[in-house]
Every structure is written in C-alpha cells, then in structure tokens.
Amino acid sequence: MSVGxxxxxxxxxxxxxxxTIMETNVKVAQAYFDRIGRNFRPHIKTHKIPAxxxxxxxxxxxxxxxxxxxxxxxxxxxxxxxxxxxxxxxGRERLERLKALNAKADLQVVADSDVVVDGLAAGFxxxxxxxxxxxxxxxxGRNGVQSPAAALELAKRISxxxxxxxxxxxxxxxxxxxxxVEAFFSETIDLLKQAGLDCVVVSHGGSPSLFDxxxxxxxxxxxxxxxxxxxxxxxxxxxCDLDDCAMHVIATVVSRPTETRAVLDSGSKALTSDLLGFTxxxxxxxxxxxxxxxxxxxxxxxxxxxxxxxxxxxxxxxxIPNHTCVVSNLFDRLVFHRGGVVTRIETVAAxxxxx
Amino acid sequence: MSVGxxxxxxxxxxxxxxxTIMETNVKVAQAYFDRIGRNFRPHIKTHKIPAxxxxxxxxxxxxxxxxxxxxxxxxxxxxxxxxxxxxxxxGRERLERLKALNAKADLQVVADSDVVVDGLAAGFxxxxxxxxxxxxxxxxGRNGVQSPAAALELAKRISxxxxxxxxxxxxxxxxxxxxxVEAFFSETIDLLKQAGLDCVVVSHGGSPSLFDxxxxxxxxxxxxxxxxxxxxxxxxxxxCDLDDCAMHVIATVVSRPTETRAVLDSGSKALTSDLLGFTxxxxxxxxxxxxxxxxxxxxxxxxxxxxxxxxxxxxxxxxIPNHTCVVSNLFDRLVFHRGGVVTRIETVAAxxxxx
Numbered sequence: 001m002s003v004g005x006x007x008x009x010x011x012x013x014x015x016x017x018x019x020t021i022m023e024t025n026v027k028v029a030q031a032y033f034d035r036i037g038r039n040f041r042p043h044i045k046t047h048k049i050p051a052x053x054x055x056x057x058x059x060x061x062x063x064x065x066x067x068x069x070x071x072x073x074x075x076x077x078x079x080x081x082x083x084x085x086x087x088x089x090x091g092r093e094r095l096e097r098l099k100a101l102n103a104k105a106d107l108q109v110v111a112d113s114d115v116v117v118d119g120l121a122a123g124f125x126x127x128x129x130x131x132x133x134x135x136x137x138x139x140x141g142r143n144g145v146q147s148p149a150a151a152l153e154l155a156k157r158i159s160x161x162x163x164x165x166x167x168x169x170x171x172x173x174x175x176x177x178x179x180x181v182e183a184f185f186s187e188t189i190d191l192l193k194q195a196g197l198d199c200v201v202v203s204h205g206g207s208p209s210l211f212d213x214x215x216x217x218x219x220x221x222x223x224x225x226x227x228x229x230x231x232x233x234x235x236x237x238x239x240c241d242l243d244d245c246a247m248h249v250i251a252t253v254v255s256r257p258t259e260t261r262a263v264l265d266s267g268s269k270a271l272t273s274d275l276l277g278f279t280x281x282x283x284x285x286x287x288x289x290x291x292x293x294x295x296x297x298x299x300x301x302x303x304x305x306x307x308x309x310x311x312x313x314x315x316x317x318x319x320i321p322n323h324t325c326v327v328s329n330l331f332d333r334l335v336f337h338r339g340g341v342v343t344r345i346e347t348v349a350a351x352x353x354x355x
Numbered sequence: 356m357s358v359g360x361x362x363x364x365x366x367x368x369x370x371x372x373x374x375t376i377m378e379t380n381v382k383v384a385q386a387y388f389d390r391i392g393r394n395f396r397p398h399i400k401t402h403k404i405p406a407x408x409x410x411x412x413x414x415x416x417x418x419x420x421x422x423x424x425x426x427x428x429x430x431x432x433x434x435x436x437x438x439x440x441x442x443x444x445x446g447r448e449r450l451e452r453l454k455a456l457n458a459k460a461d462l463q464v465v466a467d468s469d470v471v472v473d474g475l476a477a478g479f480x481x482x483x484x485x486x487x488x489x490x491x492x493x494x495x496g497r498n499g500v501q502s503p504a505a506a507l508e509l510a511k512r513i514s515x516x517x518x519x520x521x522x523x524x525x526x527x528x529x530x531x532x533x534x535x536v537e538a539f540f541s542e543t544i545d546l547l548k549q550a551g552l553d554c555v556v557v558s559h560g561g562s563p564s565l566f567d568x569x570x571x572x573x574x575x576x577x578x579x580x581x582x583x584x585x586x587x588x589x590x591x592x593x594x595c596d597l598d599d600c601a602m603h604v605i606a607t608v609v610s611r612p613t614e615t616r617a618v619l620d621s622g623s624k625a626l627t628s629d630l631l632g633f634t635x636x637x638x639x640x641x642x643x644x645x646x647x648x649x650x651x652x653x654x655x656x657x658x659x660x661x662x663x664x665x666x667x668x669x670x671x672x673x674x675i676p677n678h679t680c681v682v683s684n685l686f687d688r689l690v691f692h693r694g695g696v697v698t699r700i701e702t703v704a705a706x707x708x709x710x
Contacts, residue, residue: 011448011710045652067653087620087653088609090669093366112610115668142654143610143618254443255467255498263498265442269684269709273628297400297680298422298442298709299497313470314445325652329624329685332707352687354624354653355366 005342007335008316012252013270015327016335019343021246022228023055029210029227030059036214041065041084041203043225046325048350049334050078052228063106065205065223069097070353076105078349084108084203086135086170086223088116088143094355095123102130108201110135110170112144117157117164124163131167132158133201138184139174148188155197168201168220175208175237178215185218208237231324232283233276242285247334248318249282249327251300253311262290262311264300266319269330271295274323282319287311292319360697362690363671367607368625370682371690374698376601377583378410384565384582385414391569396420396439396558398580401680403705404689405433407583418461420560420578424452425708431460433704439463439558441490441525441578443471443498449710450478457485463556465490465525467499472512472519479518486522487513488556493539494529503543510552523556523575530563530592533570540573563592586679587638588631597640602689603673604637604682606655608666617645617666619655621674624685626650629678637674642666647674 007016033040042056043065053064053075063082066072072083083105089098101107102124111117112135124130134151137144145151151169158166169188173181185202192199204219207226213219226233229247230240251266271282273295281292281300290307292300304310311317321327328334329351336344362371388395397411398420408419408430418437421427427438438460444453456462457479466472467490479485489509492499500506506524513521524543528536540557547554559574562581568574581588584602585595606621626636628650636647636655645662647655659665666672676682683689684706691699 011446013709088668090607090609091366112612113668116609119669137612141616142612142651142656144612146612252445254445254471257467257492257497257499257501261496268627268629268681269707272623273630273681274623275628296497297684301497313443313468314474326623326628329652330707330709352624352685354368354685 003342003344007250007337007340007342010250010335012250012316013266014250014335015270015331016248016250016337017229018246018248019336019338021244025228025230025244025246026056026059029224030061032211033213033222034060038213038219039221041221041223042228043205043223044071044075044350046225046228046328047334048328048348049346050075050080050349051346053080056228062221065225068353068355069094069101070355071350072101073097074350074353076101080105082106084223086110086172088112090116090119095119098130099123103128107131108133108167111154111158114154114157117154117161121161121164126162129163129165131165133168133170133203134158134166136169136171136184136188138171138181139177140172141174142172144171148184148191151188152191152195155192156195159197166197168199168203170201170203172205175206176212178209178212182216182218185216189218207234208239210239226324229324232278232320232322235320242320245320247321247324247327248285249321251317251319253313253315253317256313260304262302262304264292264302264317265298266300267298268295269297270327271300271319271321272323272326272330274326276322278322282321285318285320287317358697358699362605362692362695362697365605365690367605367671368621369605369690370625370686371603371605371692372584373601374691374693376599380583380585380599380601381411381414384579385416387566388568388577389415393568393574394576396576396578397583398560398578399426399430399705401580401583401683402689403683403703404701405430405435405704406701408435411583417576420580423708423710424449424456425710426705427456428452429705429708431456435460437461439578441465441527443467445471445474450474453485454478458483462486463488463522466509466513469509469512472509472516476516476519481517484518484520486520488523488525488558489513489521491524491526491539491543493526493536494532495527496529497527499526503539503546506543507546507550510547511550514552521552523554523558525556525558527560530561531567533564533567537571537573540571544573562589563594565594580680584679587633587675587677590675597675600675602676602679602682603640604676605671605673608668608670608672611666611668614665615659617657617659619657619672620653621655622653623650624652625682626655626674626676627678627681627685629681631677633677637676640673640675642672
C-alpha cells in the first residue's frame with residue numbers, strides 16, 4: 001500500500017476513502033449548521049482517525065464526540081481538547097481514567113440514572129468538576145431518562161453534587177422524530193428554568209436526519225458521524241446519492257461457481273454483518289442488480305440472477321457498505337485517494353477501543 | 356488486565372476464555388478423530404493465536420488451516436510448517452507472498468477454476484512446486500467446482516502444470532450433509548483413479564457436524580475451528596452444552612431505562628451483528644430468559660419482558676456469542692482464566708488479517 005498506486009492495484013479486500021467526496025461531505029454538513037446557527041460536534045466513531053477530526057474542526061465543527069473512554073484518550077493524546085463522551089461511565093478504573101482526562105480536556109459526559117450520577121460524584125471534586133448532560137430517551141429506545149420530569153430530577157441530583165456541573169440535555173433520537181425530540185426538550189427546558197437550573201447545552205444527534213436538525217429548535221448542537229463517508233443506509237434515507245459515498249470496499253471476484261453465483265473476498269471481516277434493515281450486504285457499484293446474498297468471514301456470495309452483466313474471476317468491484325462506521329472498526333488502516341490514486345494511508349487509531 | 360485478577364474486575368466489554376473448557380474441547384474433538392483414524396486440521400480463524408494452535412497440535416492435530424495468506428504468514432512466523440490455505444489465491448503480489456511461504460512451509464492451497472490454477476501455475480516452478488487441492492461445492496453454495504466431472508478436469512489441469520502438484524480434494528460442506536459429501540467425494544475419487552491421478556488428501560470440514568465426520572468415509576482429514584471455544588450456534592446444533600462454551604463476553608449493565616429494558620456495554624463492536632439464524636444477539640448466562648434484542652456499536656438493548664429476574668445498573672453479565680470466531684476478530688487481546696482468575700492474556704496475532 002503506497003502513495004501514488006492505483007486503488008485497483010491494492011490487495012483486497014481494502015477500504016478506500018475518496019478524499020474529494022469526503023471533503024465535500026464535511027463542507028456541506030458544516031454549511032448547513034452554520035446557516036441554522038448551531039454548533040456541530042462530529043462523532044469520531046465513523047473514522048476513528050485524528051486527522052479526519054482535524055478536518056472537521058478546521059471546517060468549523062466545535063469539539064468532538066466519542067463513545068468510550070478509550071476512544072477519548074486516543075483523541076486527547078492527539079491534541080483534541082473539547083470532548084463529549086456519550087456513554088454512561090461506570091466503575092472505579094474507568095472513573096480514574098475519566099478524572100485524568102478531565103484534567104487535560106474540556107470534557108462532558110452523560111448520565112441517565114442516579115447510579116451513574118452517584119458514581120461520577122464519588123470520583124470528582126469541586127476544584128476540577130465534571131460537566132454532565134442528562135441523556136433523554138426521546139423515542140430512540142436505548143439509554144436515557146423516560147420523561148422531562150425524570151430529566152429534571154436527575155439534573156437536580158447532578159447540581160447537588162460538589163464535583164459535578166449540570167451542563168444540559170442530550171438525546172440520540174429515532175430517525176425522523178424531530179417533533180417528539182423538540183417536545184421532550186422544550187418541556188424539560190421549561191422545567192429546568194422553573195427550578196432555576198442553567199441548561200447550557202441541548203444536544204441533538206444522528207446522521208439519518210441531519211439536515212432536519214433545524215426542526216429541533218431548542219437544540220444548541222448536533223452530533224453526527226456517518227455523514228463524513230456516507231453509506232447505503234444514508235442513501236436509503238435520502239440523505240445522499242451514490243456519488244456522495246466516500247467509502248468503498250474494493251473486493252476481488254475469486255470464484256464463479258455457477259452462472260448466477262459469484263464469490264468475493266470481502267466477507268463479514270470486511271463488510272460486517274450489519275444489515276441495518278437491508279436484506280443483503282452492500283451495494284456493488286459495477287453490478288447494481290447483483291445482490292450480496294450472504295457473508296461468511298472471508299466470502300461474500302453474490303446472487304447474479306437479476307444482473308445481466310456478470311463479472312469474471314479476478315475482476316475488482318467497489319462495494320458501498322450498508323454501514324460505514326462498523327467497517328472502519330475492522331481495518332487497521334484506511335486508504336485515501338483522489339481519482340483512484342492513493343494519497344495517504346491512515347492508521348485507524350481508535351479501532352477496537354471498546355472499553 | 357493482569358494475571359491473578361478476577362475476570363469480573365476487568366474493564367468491559369471483554370472476551371474471556373475458560374482454559375479448562377477449552378482444553379476439554381480440544382481433547383474431546385481430537386479423541387474422536389483419533390478413534391475414527393482421521394487426521395484433524397484445526398482452523399485457526401476461531402482464535403487467531405499461535406499458542407492455541409500449539410495446544411491443538413500438541414493434542415494430536417496434523418497441521419493448521421488458514422483462510423488468508425496474511426494469516427498463514429503470522430502462523431509461519433510463529434513456527435508452524437504444515438499449513439493449508441482454503442481460499443483462492445489471485446494476483447501478482449499475493450502469489451509472490453505465497454511463493455515465499457511455500458519456500459519455508461509445507462503449504463497446500465485450493466483452486467476451483469482454470470483462472471485460479473493458471474494464476475498459480477505462472478507463479479511456481481518444478482523445483483519448489485505447490486500442492487493444490489480441488490475445492491468442491493458439495494452443497495455449501497460457496498466456492499467449489501459443481502460436479503465430480505468438473506473436479507476431474509481441474510485435477511488434470513493442475514497435474515499438467517510443472518509448478519503444481521494435484522494433491523487432493525476439499526469441501527466446506529453444508530451442515531449435516533454427510534451423505535451428499537460422501538457421494539461427491541467417492542464419485543470423484545473413482546474418476547481420478549480411472550485417470551491415474553493420485554488423490555492424497557480428501558479434506559472434509561466444519562464444526563457444526565464435526566462428530567458426524569466418520570459418515571464421510573472417503574475423507575482423510577477434517578478441518579474445524581469453532582469447536583475449540585464453542586458458541587450459541589454450536590449449542591443449537593446439539594454439538595455442545597452451555598458448560599462447553601469456553602468464550603464469554605463479559606458486559607456491564609449501564610442503563611435500566613424502563614422496567615423491561617436493560618442496556619449493556621457490549622454492542623456490535625464486541626458481539627458483531629452475526630445472527631447465524633438467531634433472532635437476537637447472544638445468550639446471557641445469568642438471564643437466560645432475557646433477549647439481546649438489538650445492537651448498535653456500543654449498546655446492546657436487552658428485552659427483559661420474559662425475564663422475571665432483572666439486573667441492576669453496574670451488574671456484570673456473561674454472554675455466549677452467537678458466533679465465537681467473529682468475536683475474536685474484534686478484540687486485540689483475549690483474556691484466559693481458570694475458575695474466574697486470569698491466567699494469561701494473549702494478543703490475537705492474526706486479528707484483522709483480511710488479505
């Protein structure tokens with residue numbers, strides 16, 4: 001893998017990123033948030049690469065979003081200072097690492113229960129307090145308090161702790177649920193105001209309805225990751241076209257056992273098994289009527305029944321994955337290119353950081 | 356992560372391996388193959404760790420099975436000399452690496468088409484020939500020639516190449532298809548005999564029906580990977596019980612947003628999205644009636660509706676993954692233990708080796 005090579009000369013499977021498309025994706029999203037006057041905080045989970053977060057910050061983003069302490073440490077070591085970790089922090093060792101990070105970065109974390117707040121409270125003191133957002137379940141069905149009243153109660157509890165600062169609200173919403181999110185946020189903000197609690201940040205998120213973020217008028221910031229590369233799920237959501245997808249997995253046709261079957265060398269170790277509601281495993285750009293019917297770890301079995309064109313053994317194809325973020329987590333390095341010529345190779349610095 | 360710690364004191368999510376169960380799994384499978392008088396060639400994809408392949412060899416296994424050249428290189432560097440690579444090798448750079456490997460190991464590869472054979476033939480010479488098995492599609496629906504007649508033709512082509520040696524047949528079968536596999540193999544062996552071609556190796560494979568391998572009487576060896584750890588899919592196949600599963604992913608309950616919902620910190624970055632026919636994402640040992648209903652990258656959303664017992668925030672649980680091999684590929688290290696006390700930590704040396 002060397003700069004100057006054609007991406008078609010690389011050993012496959014390989015995940016490649018089109019620099020030009022990526023730069024456009026970053027600019028277009030940032031321009032939208034600039035226009036609606038809202039802070040934009042990119043989620044690094046999609047790329048896990050400090051150089052790409054720098055590109056996002058240079059375009060105008062305010063700070064970064066990580067999901068785990070181990071990811072945040074990678075980015076803090078790379079010089080990022082405004083970091084939001086959107087995962088409940090539990091356990092002595094993790095809290096010690098969080099405290100060390102809070103000493104060198106402007107850190108924010110989330111909480112959605114008394115247990116998490118009390119754990120945080122025990123680890124921090126008033127001389128170097130930790131900013132905490134209350135995570136709200138506005139319909140996403142994952143973490144989060146279930147009602148504005150519960151959000152208020154948790155905000156009060158955070159405020160009452162010497163080592164913690166109640167800093168605002170956060171949600172990871174269901175796609176296209178802006179009305180529900182705004183209703184939850186605005187009701188909670190009213191309750192907080194009545195209780196005399198400052199709510200500095202109101203953090204909305206998600207790529208699938210990124211350009212509808214203005215419909216959540218209470219929000220002060222938006223978090224999103226996928227938009228930088230885009231993928232098949234973003235195409236389905238109407239958020240991008242084929243030409244806006246910066247990540248392709250290049251694979252080689254290694255077998256043509258039958259007239260209607262091709263086998264690629266991009267199995268679940270390259271594409272992951274994430275279906276995200278699809279019934280097959282990615283879009284082959286050169287064979288859009290073919291279907292990646294099944295994956296094993298190293299094989300992708302392609303059904304060519306509906307594809308008039310049939311590939312030959314040795315042909316290389318480009319696949320738009322169903323879900324780009326999970327692909328980044330499988331490769332040690334991503335290869336960048338312009339017009340098919342390799343420009344740089346970046347180590348996926350926060351790959352595999354799960355704790 | 357240190358030797359002597361309790362596995363419950365480790366940061367989660369973490370994949371842990373019970374040494375005692377693993378050793379028993381290795382012994383039981385080897386004893387079966389010893390009893391039926393068949394070579395056993397473990398597939399390293401499940402663990403990707405040389406020390407574990409050494410355990411399998413010490414128990415009596417003959418050689419190892421890798422899927423990709425990059426995996427085989429890791430194991431050759433670790434001193435393994437009898438290596439079968441069960442993936443079509445294509446492309447100049449890969450063939451050069453294959454040639455280098457063939458100079459230091461007793462290597463076998465597969466082919467299922469003229470294109471693959473001709474590619475191999477161009478890269479090897481008679482002074483250091485490469486052993487090639489014909490891969491047969493006996494119903495698995497992945498790679499492989501489609502008929503005994505086609506197997507014969509490809510064997511002849513291999514035989515006619517100076518740099519190649521036709522060495523035998525191989526299949527990755529559909530589960531519980533021993534009759535079909537034996538029919539394909541025995542018919543092909545007859546054809547080869549009539550053509551005067553030596554068939555040294557007849558390689559059958561798969562963990563899901565490992566203990567039925569004797570039903571394929573023509574086979575000279577069996578390849579399998581999953582059996583060393585076992586997993587939920589092996590339990591479903593009736594090949595093992597809960598107590599035979601050596602790999603657990605330990606996760607922490609990080610949120611209890613509602614009476615019937617818990618959220619764990621083991622998302623698809625820890626468990627993968629591999630369903631393998633299941634409708635949920637792993638078995639929680641402590642809460643067998645709970646269901647891991649959905650995964651995002653860092654969150655596992657657990658439906659507690661049918662579980663009378665409900666976990667609390669901060670509780671740790673052990674999960675038997677649907678598919679153990681793909682979990683090993685996500686973690687940089689696996690943690691080993693006896694009775695819950697950490698015995699060693701092994702780097703997953705061939706993790707992420709996709710080319």
